[in-house]
Amino acid sequence: MADLTTLTAAETASAIAAREVSAVEVTQAHLDRIAAVDGDVHAFLHVDAEGALEAAARVDAGEISGPLAGVPLALKDVLAQRGVPTTCGSKILEGWRPPYDATVVTRLREAGVVILGKTNMDEFAMGSSTENSAYGPSHNPWDLSRIPGGSSGGSAAAVAAYEAPLAIGTDTGGSIRQPAAVCGLVGVKPTYGGVSRYGLVAFSSSLDQAGPLARTVLDAALLHAAIAGHDPMDSTSIDAPVPDVVGACASRDLTGVTVGVVRELGGEGYEAGVEAAFHASVEVLTALGADVVEVSCPHFPYALPAYYLIAPSECSSNLARFDAMRFGLRVQVGDAGAEEVMATTREQGFGPEVKRRIILGTYALSSGYYDAYYGQAQKVRTLITRDFDAAFETVDVLVSPTTPGVAFPIGEKADDPMAMYLSDIASIPSNLAGNASMSLPCGLAGGLPVGLQIIAPPLADDRLYRVGAALEAALDERRGATLLASAPSLTARP
Amino acid sequence: MTAELVDYAEAVTAWEPVIGLETHVELGTRTKMFCGCPTAFGAEPNTQTCPVCLGLPGALPVLNGQAVRSTVLIGLALHCDIAAWCRFARKNYFYPDMPKNFQISQYDEPICTDGYLDVDVEGEIVRVEIERVHMEEDTGKSLHVGGATGRIHGATHSLVDYNRAGIPLVEIVTRPVEAGPNAPAVAKAYVEQLAELLRTLDVSDVRLEQGSLRCDVNTSLRRPGDAYGTRTETKNVNSYRSVERAVRFEVSRQAGLLEQGTRIRQETRHFHEDTGTTSPGRSKEEATDYRYFPEPDLVPIAFPVDVVEELRASLPETPAVRRARLRDAYGWSDLELEEMTNAGVLDLVVSTVELGAAAPAARALWQNEVAKAANEQGVEASSLPVSPTDVARLLALVADGTLTAALSRQALAGVLAGEGDVDAVVAARGLAVVSDDGALRTAVYDVIAAQPDTAAKVRGGNMGAVGPLIGAVMKATGGKADAAKVRSLLVEVLT
Ligand SMILES: [Zn+2]
Numbered sequence: 001m002a003d004l005t006t007l008t009a010a011e012t013a014s015a016i017a018a019r020e021v022s023a024v025e026v027t028q029a030h031l032d033r034i035a036a037v038d039g040d041v042h043a044f045l046h047v048d049a050e051g052a053l054e055a056a057a058r059v060d061a062g063e064i065s066g067p068l069a070g071v072p073l074a075l076k077d078v079l080a081q082r083g084v085p086t087t088c089g090s091k092i093l094e095g096w097r098p099p100y101d102a103t104v105v106t107r108l109r110e111a112g113v114v115i116l117g118k119t120n121m122d123e124f125a126m127g128s129s130t131e132n133s134a135y136g137p138s139h140n141p142w143d144l145s146r147i148p149g150g151s152s153g154g155s156a157a158a159v160a161a162y163e164a165p166l167a168i169g170t171d172t173g174g175s176i177r178q179p180a181a182v183c184g185l186v187g188v189k190p191t192y193g194g195v196s197r198y199g200l201v202a203f204s205s206s207l208d209q210a211g212p213l214a215r216t217v218l219d220a221a222l223l224h225a226a227i228a229g230h231d232p233m234d235s236t237s238i239d240a241p242v243p244d245v246v247g248a249c250a251s252r253d254l255t256g257v258t259v260g261v262v263r264e265l266g267g268e269g270y271e272a273g274v275e276a277a278f279h280a281s282v283e284v285l286t287a288l289g290a291d292v293v294e295v296s297c298p299h300f301p302y303a304l305p306a307y308y309l310i311a312p313s314e315c316s317s318n319l320a321r322f323d324a325m326r327f328g329l330r331v332q333v334g335d336a337g338a339e340e341v342m343a344t345t346r347e348q349g350f351g352p353e354v355k356r357r358i359i360l361g362t363y364a365l366s367s368g369y370y371d372a373y374y375g376q377a378q379k380v381r382t383l384i385t386r387d388f389d390a391a392f393e394t395v396d397v398l399v400s401p402t403t404p405g406v407a408f409p410i411g412e413k414a415d416d417p418m419a420m421y422l423s424d425i426a427s428i429p430s431n432l433a434g435n436a437s438m439s440l441p442c443g444l445a446g447g448l449p450v451g452l453q454i455i456a457p458p459l460a461d462d463r464l465y466r467v468g469a470a471l472e473a474a475l476d477e478r479r480g481a482t483l484l485a486s487a488p489s490l491t492a493r494p
Numbered sequence: 495m496t497a498e499l500v501d502y503a504e505a506v507t508a509w510e511p512v513i514g515l516e517t518h519v520e521l522g523t524r525t526k527m528f529c530g531c532p533t534a535f536g537a538e539p540n541t542q543t544c545p546v547c548l549g550l551p552g553a554l555p556v557l558n559g560q561a562v563r564s565t566v567l568i569g570l571a572l573h574c575d576i577a578a579w580c581r582f583a584r585k586n587y588f589y590p591d592m593p594k595n596f597q598i599s600q601y602d603e604p605i606c607t608d609g610y611l612d613v614d615v616e617g618e619i620v621r622v623e624i625e626r627v628h629m630e631e632d633t634g635k636s637l638h639v640g641g642a643t644g645r646i647h648g649a650t651h652s653l654v655d656y657n658r659a660g661i662p663l664v665e666i667v668t669r670p671v672e673a674g675p676n677a678p679a680v681a682k683a684y685v686e687q688l689a690e691l692l693r694t695l696d697v698s699d700v701r702l703e704q705g706s707l708r709c710d711v712n713t714s715l716r717r718p719g720d721a722y723g724t725r726t727e728t729k730n731v732n733s734y735r736s737v738e739r740a741v742r743f744e745v746s747r748q749a750g751l752l753e754q755g756t757r758i759r760q761e762t763r764h765f766h767e768d769t770g771t772t773s774p775g776r777s778k779e780e781a782t783d784y785r786y787f788p789e790p791d792l793v794p795i796a797f798p799v800d801v802v803e804e805l806r807a808s809l810p811e812t813p814a815v816r817r818a819r820l821r822d823a824y825g826w827s828d829l830e831l832e833e834m835t836n837a838g839v840l841d842l843v844v845s846t847v848e849l850g851a852a853a854p855a856a857r858a859l860w861q862n863e864v865a866k867a868a869n870e871q872g873v874e875a876s877s878l879p880v881s882p883t884d885v886a887r888l889l890a891l892v893a894d895g896t897l898t899a900a901l902s903r904q905a906l907a908g909v910l911a912g913e914g915d916v917d918a919v920v921a922a923r924g925l926a927v928v929s930d931d932g933a934l935r936t937a938v939y940d941v942i943a944a945q946p947d948t949a950a951k952v953r954g955g956n957m958g959a960v961g962p963l964i965g966a967v968m969k970a971t972g973g974k975a976d977a978a979k980v981r982s983l984l985v986e987v988l989t
Contacts, residue, residue, distance in 0.1 A: 080552040093551065100545050102552055201551040205790035234554050235792050314790055317584050320595035321549045325654070338590045338652065365586070365785035374787060 004029035005162040009219040016070035023056035023070030043158035047117035069112030074158035074167040077118035080199040089121040089133040092349030102199020111226040120154030125203040128423035146407040149179030156183040167213040174427025177439035181402035181451020192434030193238035196231030202318040204311040221245040243462035249469040255289030264300040265400030273445025281442035297387035309377035316361030385433040402439035402451030438464040441483040497750035505749035511677035514712035526660035528555030539655035547660035549593030561662040564697040569606025582789040591634035599630035601786040623669040634659040682738040713744035724758040824853035837865040849886035887916040
């Protein structure tokens with residue numbers, strides 16, 4: 001048997017189902033891999049070896065079967081898992097062990113997925129590099145001196161470093177797709193409401209969405225199918241059948257598919273290497289039979305400012321509950337009263353980026369400013385949704401580069417929030433409109449991965465997989481290998 | 495800022511009071527507004543909580559459909575428009591008893607708007623316009639420990655009970671009411687009649703003492719014809735009488751300030767039951783900016799029009815309409831109706847009359863006997879072990895002469911003591927009139943009249959002659975009379 005950590009999730013599941021290997025062996029191989037490389041990568045904040053081996057043993061005992069039974073997974077530390085530390089990358093939640101499971105976690109358990117541990121992230125999912133984690137940054141397995149993207153950077157780094165074949169991330173403005181792009185992975189932000197948010201610690205309720213990170217499109221689809229579907233515990237969860245995302249992965253031909261290249265998501269501000277890899281892939285789409293056209297979404301340039309009003313506004317309210325009263329950090333100085341304890345705890349517990357956004361959001365919602373900021377941003381949001389509606393009248397999917405650049409060196413943008421925010425310029429419109437969106441690896445620029453973004457209308461998540469699977473197969477065939485195979489070996493990689 | 499209070503009667507000769515009422519009602523739903531936790535009153539602290547109502551990270555609200563239904567029902571009963579589409583909003587402020595540090599409420603899109611309640615104030619109808627009826631969740635409850643008064647001042651620490659957090663509330667807000675000198679009475683009558691309406695709708699148990707109905711009273715003064723003056727908002731008004739007293743006090747206080755030329759501060763004031771006064775709380779001028787925005791965790795409410803119409807059709811008769819109907823049908827006066835309502839026996843009396851009892855007698859018995867007993871025991875009349883069926887039977891027995899009024903009181907005492915239903919008590923206590931002076935005495939007189947000679951013998955001291963007379967009475971009463979009683983009656987009459 002080949003190294004168990006290099007198998008895809010689909011291969012792993014079928015090997016376990018055929019009893020060629022046990023789930024416990026697979027889990028142990030990944031725990032060993034984590035022990036060997038995570039000192040360098042720092043993908044994990046907490047490894048739950050005991051819980052993982054128990055879950056694997058249940059699969060081996062035949063208690064659970066299914067397309068992902070026994071497959072290990074890395075869980076972003078923003079999802080509540082009963083009894084397991086859940087920090088959101090913040091000091092303010094240090095030591096908190098939730099008394100309940102997020103719906104995503106429940107569904108993973110029911111599918112027999114083995115949760116290895118909790119992954120590093122920008123504090124409360126605010127950032128694009130994991131540098132905002134209170135527990136130190138994660139490192140990009142392609143180049144350890146560079147960022148793995150964010151906020152789901154730990155999840156992406158874990159999959160790219162073969163510490164897990166699958167990971168769950170969350171995406172508020174690109175936090176699954178951007179790390180997927182810079183780590184050479186497939187990452188999907190499902191349709192808003194497609195995956196339950198119950199137990200996902202909210203950053204921006206109207207934008208947050210959990211989704212899969214994987215090394216192949218099929219693996220992402222298998223994980224997507226496992227976690228998606230209506231949940232009565234989340235009022236914003238859509239009560240509709242989950243599109244057949246796994247079936248869509250059989251596609252190898254795009255005849256009859258119209259692909260729109262978004263004019264506003266490219267050109268100025270995008271690195272030449274990124275543009276080159278993207279356009280080369282668009283030509284492959286044409287070769288696969290797709291009808292490629294250019295479309296304009298005129299309001300997209302306003303997406304970033306609108307996002308930086310809506311997300312901080314919601315976060316200023318969502319993060320109010322971290323007040324030392326019922327859970328997490330409590331900074332008690334002398335006999336200070338409740339109000340003072342709240343203020344001191346929040347002062348010491350939150351990092352600078354979180355504070356920046358809370359202040360921004362508090363201001364945007366203030367009486368006298370609401371209409372000019374939050375209200376105006378909501379209008380822009382409507383206009384962006386209309387841009388998409390108009391585009392999808394003529395095309396089946398839209399494409400663009402996922403990010404304007406490749407992985408940048410750790411520290412490069414740490415003191416320049418605006419430069420950091422621009423990392424998400426291409427991914428944010430999908431969050432504002434609630435669309436389904438995927439990033440998949442489409443080439444290299446300067447030896448670092450470039451992501452191609454596919455956008456589909458709400459509830460048409462299967463289109464992402466149809467186009468993504470065909471493109472992936474064609475690119476792998478031309479390359480003679482997966483993109484990730486060209487990543488340099490980590491020192492301790494077997 | 496302090497000034498002499500102006501005597502109320504004098505104050506209203508120069509100033510016109512304008513009042514407004516904000517009433518919070520706890521809905522009687524089985525579960526909380528946004529989670530499945532039970533709402534029962536009086537449970538051990540923090541036993542009725544879950545991740546949602548504790549505001550744990552990641553938890554999300556799910557709307558209780560029954561709460562929306564109840565709110566729509568209230569809106570309809572108050573003649574409001576029901577919004578075809580509306581949303582919840584977050585009201586943001588920090589307080590330890592508020593788990594999320596925001597309250598899910600409604601702001602600029604309330605579910606019910608523009609209604610009214612016609613209030614009967616001492617026989618005169620005053621229309622109180624309703625601005626809005628909206629839904630929100632309750633907060634937890636702080637208990638301050640270590641201080642002398644249970645207040646936060648001087649306390650060493652505080653405990654929070656989150657059982658109440660997330661209980662569904664409905665807030666009913668009136669428009670300003672130009673109530674004139676009668677303002678205190680109008681305020682009281684409004685709250686009373688609103689409570690009565692809510693009880694009729696069966697949406698809340700409406701208990702002021704348990705806090706399931708809470709009232710804030712806004713009061714301002716103006717010179718007749720002027721624009722409205724600055725208002726104060728008095729909180730903690732926890733009884734009907736206090737509503738009246740709070741308005742009365744604020745009118746006297748504000749008149750005192752205005753007459754010495756002091757501006758009224760727009761502020762929250764607290765009512766003190768013991769002294770009947772108000773004292774300042776937080777000033778509204780430096781009040782929190784609540785940063786309202788639409789609640790993103792809940793989808794908008796589009797309450798179906800057909801269900802609105804269904805509810806409208808199912809609305810029970812309102813208390814005012816009912817009072818008018820009862821007045822016409824049973825001849826009770828407004829005062830009697832009010833007394834029965836206040837004694838908590840109106841429904842019981844009506845049921846008794848519907849079982850065939852005469853209206854005046856039914857009213858008198860419930861009002862004078864049962865309500866008095868309830869009062870003595872400190873309980874509601876409805877919780878005593880006597881039913882309209884019992885009272886109807888009792889009155890029927892009085893009407894057909896089986897029981898006298900005095901005997902019926904004894905029978906009632908037996909029923910109240912749990913000795914069984916009316917017939918069982920009458921039998922067990924031997925209360926039927928045949929064993930009593932009334933009917934039996936008649937039979938005795940009849941027998942004496944029919945047998946004058948025998949009677950004369952007894953009068954002459956021949957006690958042996960009593961025997962035949964007893965036999966005759968026993969025969970006349972069908973054997974139901976108590977022979978010893980008959981004997982003593984005959985002796986009493988003839989000697
Ligand atoms: Zn609860």
